[in-house]
Amino acid sequence: MSLPAQTLAVRLPRALLDPGGHPNAALLPAGDAEGLLSVTLTLADGRIAAIEPRQPSSSAEATCPEALPLALPPLLEPHAHLDKAFSWTDFPNRDGSMAGALEANTREAAVRSTALVLERGERALDQAWRYGLRALRSHIDSGGPQEQPSWEALLELQQRWDGRLALQLTALVPLAHWATAEGEALARRVAAAGGLLGGVLGPPFSEGYSHGDQLQHLLQLADRHGCGLDLHIDESDRQPGRGLRLLLRELKRSPVAVPITCSHCSSLALLPEEQQRRLAAGLAERNVAVVVLPTTNLWMLGRRHGLTGPLRPIAPLKLLQQEGVCAAIGGDNVQDPWYPGGDFDPVELLRLSLPALQLPPWLRQGLMPFTTAASRLLGLDWDGVLRPGGPADLLVLGASSWSELLARPTQRRVLRAGRWLEPPHSQRPDPRLASLGETPPNAG
Ligand SMILES: [Zn+2]
Structure with missing residues (x-):
């Protein structure tokens, strides 16, 4: 079953982006101080259809582009x-x-x-x-x-x-x-x-x-x-x-x-x-x-x-x-x-x-x-660079910068061929902690 086209706004390392033959290829700018670029990916049929530099959709995003999640190829x-x-x-x-x-x-x-x-x-x-x-x-x-x-x-x-x-x-x-x-x-x-x-x-x-x-x-x-x-x-x-x-x-x-x-x-x-x-x-x-x-x-x-x-x-x-x-x-x-x-x-x-x-x-x-x-x-076929025509495979992180990624363990979502995977066990709520109940009234 084919999936409808979808778009995804993420921050990607510019070094892992190849705009390919896209008409906007020449317009894909350099990365920021952390080598990252905010882009909109168009995904269709399990593949990347287009990569375009991100036009901020809100004033909040314009002043704070780091609100977008950092992503990597798998x-x-x-x-x-x-x-x-x-x-x-x-x-x-x-x-x-x-x-x-x-x-x-x-x-x-x-x-x-x-x-x-x-x-x-x-x-x-x-x-x-x-x-x-x-x-x-x-x-x-x-x-x-x-x-x-x-x-x-x-x-x-x-x-x-x-x-x-x-x-x-x-x-x-x-x-x-x-x-x-x-x-x-x-x-x-x-x-x-x-x-x-x-x-x-x-x-x-x-x-x-x-x-x-x-x-x-x-x-x-x-x-x-x-x-x-x-x-x-x-x-x-x-x-x-x-x-x-x-x-x-x-x-x-x-x-x-x-x-x-x-x-x-x-x-x-x-x-x-x-x-x-x-x-x-x-x-x-x-x-x-x-x-x-x-x-x-x-x-x-x-x-x-x-x-x-x-x-x-x-x-x-x-x-x-x-x-x-x-x-x-x-x-x-x-x-x-x-x-x-x-x-x-x-x-x-x-x-x-x-x-x-x-x-x-x-x-x-x-x-x-x-x-x-x-x-x-x-010796793999895919070099791991994201480009139009390549697999719609991404590792999307609960961090927006390298500094944030280094600061603390992060959650993630993994996209393979345009579909989101269930997270691994370690990223689900821990029953050992859930069983402890609410904070005691006299705590803190
Ligand atoms: Zn070994």
Whole structure:
């Protein structure tokens, strides 16, 4: 059933607007001090029919344009772990260490079932969609008894969510696994499912250990099967940049044609700037993209004997951008042994990332990691720029400026193909609070 045309007045980042072939295209002015422009969108048949600069309809709006809601295109999650999401309660990691997380993760994976992963994944994707995500890449613990049930569940969810939320799947195993017969068989199955190959490359790097050979084997395997690669690399506060250096060395030895993503790259930030730039330029030259993951890095890295250490490295996003690397931001772990929080909410991730990475949302570079760069990294058809003829998909916020968005958590409405979604559970009235009744007469 087609919808009648409707109009919507919102404030949009000018950097994410393309007036396209509209007759008023030349009239679409620059953004204000926060890079925002008040526009009227005409929506018809699930698509944007026109974008026009807003003519104030009232004197109040003329003097106070910020009364309109801030809107964004739906956002993207380039790095998640749906298979273990929401497992924190049963498998907590109270000391927040990597070793503790790995130990709890291993115990959890041993009891994973198809039904459990289906339940976790469905809950995660439903929340993600209602929060305003349109695509998500998940890594899946593979190479053990959890492999079969996890892939079975997530492949079913990929089908179930097709057309609403694009789900990409990456096999996560120890690097050495890809050289085994089981690893070869897994690569064939992943390739048949259109997935990606992944692995972990990080400290301890010891002399004589064959990281380079293992990595070279994985690169060739991915290339042979035509699978993209997404590596957890240098997620550490020591031996800075060793994994990236190794990757570039192996790519120089034998280049591959498949797209490569490096997730984390945290310890890169600990190198002197000149070395960071050299490695970043090498990544750009080889078309290697980076996913920056501030939440889990802030939670796990730099802990020192029960104290908060002075260094909690996060990949140097702005430097990577300056050197021409396609860099996106992801949420990583959600309520699992690696991080107890998170909720697949891209707005909360944006609110954390702006201060954590000192990003300016009023500039194109500040928004790219959540929108256009993330879309390019995921190889999606829509770049995330709003234009006539594009999808009538919007994330409309209960805030009118970046300052207001940073000031407090916000409500939102999500529009997909011209229709409003029901809000996620977290945005509905909380029954735990409603049951408390009215304010007591003697309060305050
Ligand atoms: Zn991860």
